[in-house]
Amino acid sequence: MDKSRIVMPGEMVAERPERIGYAFVDKGKTYSTVVGLYSEGKLVPLEGPYEPLPDDMIVGIVSEVRFSGYSVDTNSAYAAFLSSREIRERYEMGDTIFARIIKTDETRSIELSDAKKLPEGRLVRVSAVKIPRIIGKKNSMVDMIRANTGCEIVAGRNGYVWIIGTGDSNLAEKAIRMIEAQAHTHGLTDRVAAYLKSQKKA
Amino acid sequence: MVNGKRVDGRGVEDVRPMKIVARVLNDAEGSAYIEWGKNKILAGVYGPRECIPRHDQSLYRAVVKCRYNMAPFSGAEEHGRSGPNRRSKELSKVIKEAFENVIISENFPKTEISIFVEVLQSDGGTRCAAVTAAAVALADAGIPMKDLIGAVAVCKIDGQMAVDPGKEEDNFGESDMPIAFSPRTGEVLLFQMDGNLSREELSRGLELAKNASAKIREVQMEAIKKVYDEPKEDRFLLIG
Numbered sequence: 001m002d003k004s005r006i007v008m009p010g011e012m013v014a015e016r017p018e019r020i021g022y023a024f025v026d027k028g029k030t031y032s033t034v035v036g037l038y039s040e041g042k043l044v045p046l047e048g049p050y051e052p053l054p055d056d057m058i059v060g061i062v063s064e065v066r067f068s069g070y071s072v073d074t075n076s077a078y079a080a081f082l083s084s085r086e087i088r089e090r091y092e093m094g095d096t097i098f099a100r101i102i103k104t105d106e107t108r109s110i111e112l113s114d115a116k117k118l119p120e121g122r123l124v125r126v127s128a129v130k131i132p133r134i135i136g137k138k139n140s141m142v143d144m145i146r147a148n149t150g151c152e153i154v155a156g157r158n159g160y161v162w163i164i165g166t167g168d169s170n171l172a173e174k175a176i177r178m179i180e181a182q183a184h185t186h187g188l189t190d191r192v193a194a195y196l197k198s199q200k201k202a
Numbered sequence: 203m204v205n206g207k208r209v210d211g212r213g214v215e216d217v218r219p220m221k222i223v224a225r226v227l228n229d230a231e232g233s234a235y236i237e238w239g240k241n242k243i244l245a246g247v248y249g250p251r252e253c254i255p256r257h258d259q260s261l262y263r264a265v266v267k268c269r270y271n272m273a274p275f276s277g278a279e280e281h282g283r284s285g286p287n288r289r290s291k292e293l294s295k296v297i298k299e300a301f302e303n304v305i306i307s308e309n310f311p312k313t314e315i316s317i318f319v320e321v322l323q324s325d326g327g328t329r330c331a332a333v334t335a336a337a338v339a340l341a342d343a344g345i346p347m348k349d350l351i352g353a354v355a356v357c358k359i360d361g362q363m364a365v366d367p368g369k370e371e372d373n374f375g376e377s378d379m380p381i382a383f384s385p386r387t388g389e390v391l392l393f394q395m396d397g398n399l400s401r402e403e404l405s406r407g408l409e410l411a412k413n414a415s416a417k418i419r420e421v422q423m424e425a426i427k428k429v430y431d432e433p434k435e436d437r438f439l440l441i442g
Contacts, residue, residue: 006430008423009304009341010349010386022346024306031386033306033346035426046430047232048344049250049310077250077313107261107311129344174435181433 004039006046007032013043037184046184050076050128050158052104059156060112061123062095072097072112075125075158080110087115096123096162098154118154121164124173126180128159133183134176141189145175148196171199203360209371214364217354217414222335222425224342228437230318232343234425236335239368240325245335247343250313258314263307268298268317270332276324278369293329300333300353300382300391306346315345326369327355333382333392338422342429352418353382353392356407363403365410379407383415 007013013023014030022034022043032038034045052058052074060072060080069083070091082099091097099115126134134155135142142153150167153176161176163169175192182188206213218239227233230246253259270293272281297319305315317340319332330353337351357367358377372378377397384391390408399407 006427008350008426009347010384024348026348026387031348033348034344035341045344047342048346049231051309077252077310079252127344177435181435184430185433 004037007036007038009033013038045129047127048129052076052078052101052108052110054101054103056101056157058099058158059154059160059162060097060099062091062093065093075160078108078110080112082112082115086113089117091117118162119164121162122169124161124176126159126161130180130183131155131157131159134179144193145172148200203362208364210368214362215410217366217417220421222338222421224338224425225429225437232339234335234338236331238331240323241328241331242323243331243335244320244322245339246318247339249315250310253312253314259312261311264310264313264315266298266302266305266315268294270294270297270319272321272324276321296392297333303391304347304349304351304384309346326367326372330354330380334418338425341426349384349386350419350422351382351384351391352415352422353380354411354414354418355380356411358399358403363406363410365414381411385415385419
């Protein structure tokens, strides 16, 4: 982690052709395509659009109710579809759901399953590449925010974060914004913990 | 040209001072603000998002769109009502085509990537500054690209080739030639020419532009690094 460096689009990451995500090979050398952190054969983008993958858990908003199911807004260029056959609940337009992607095809249309309606709350839109940091190792970050604010946090892989507002949801949102801005730095968990603690007393 | 100095005191190989700030807009996915000489330009990027109108969509790649626009107050002569006109349509097209070469659009079928460029103040070479700022905005948006491109113009004044003409040199010089480079490969992505140049002058111009584009890339990279060196929750312009 310490040896990682920030690379720019078009910057060489390896002298020989290698298969690295977010990189491409030209004339036997490997170059980055994004602004990212590179270390030992791994390139992590620092910013980027959400690319749907099967088994991702996402937060979506029902945008259309149709005879056979629901269209769901997913914070990406691609609309998702949730078939009525997959679910027992009924939704209305504007409901927020937490669901699993079961299938995407080459034109990136998304099919959803295992949906669950989320109770009333607040939506925070963050960059999708920062979601792993918001969740933390073994949910550590989300658990910490919950413990300090009394808010349940549902973080979708697509960059939508749903704060279920029973506690101090303002503070929870601020913490999430802080994580988003500093996602590439070290020792973030401690800083967020200190921040939450200082805000809680006040 | 007096004693090898140009109208603003620069030498032939000197680029005007350039400052770029990345990530200045809250709601655009990527953005950048550039001050290059007296040019002031804001670039914002949206996407990939659903391509509208749908007849523009491609099943195989993202469509790159660009809108270059000059504010009515941007120049010494009033530009009148802003909006599409012959000049801005041409520039939108050449900027779009420069970026189509580097954006890896195959990753995002059926979508569009929109680049918006607003010229707030112009002083010659706005299309080059627009390309330079838009490249930073695209990188800031995390859109995969094969290179971070930059552009610079070269001109002929008093029979000599010089880099990065200002407004006076552009208007009263003998020739003006904006060029965009992919610094990684040296490929030319945008090439236009006003006036006439001999073959020797043209190759000298290309050489000057290539040297300058290395400096431009440095400034671009610095702007992007700064976003991560000094992370901010709110995005804003630092005045001064």
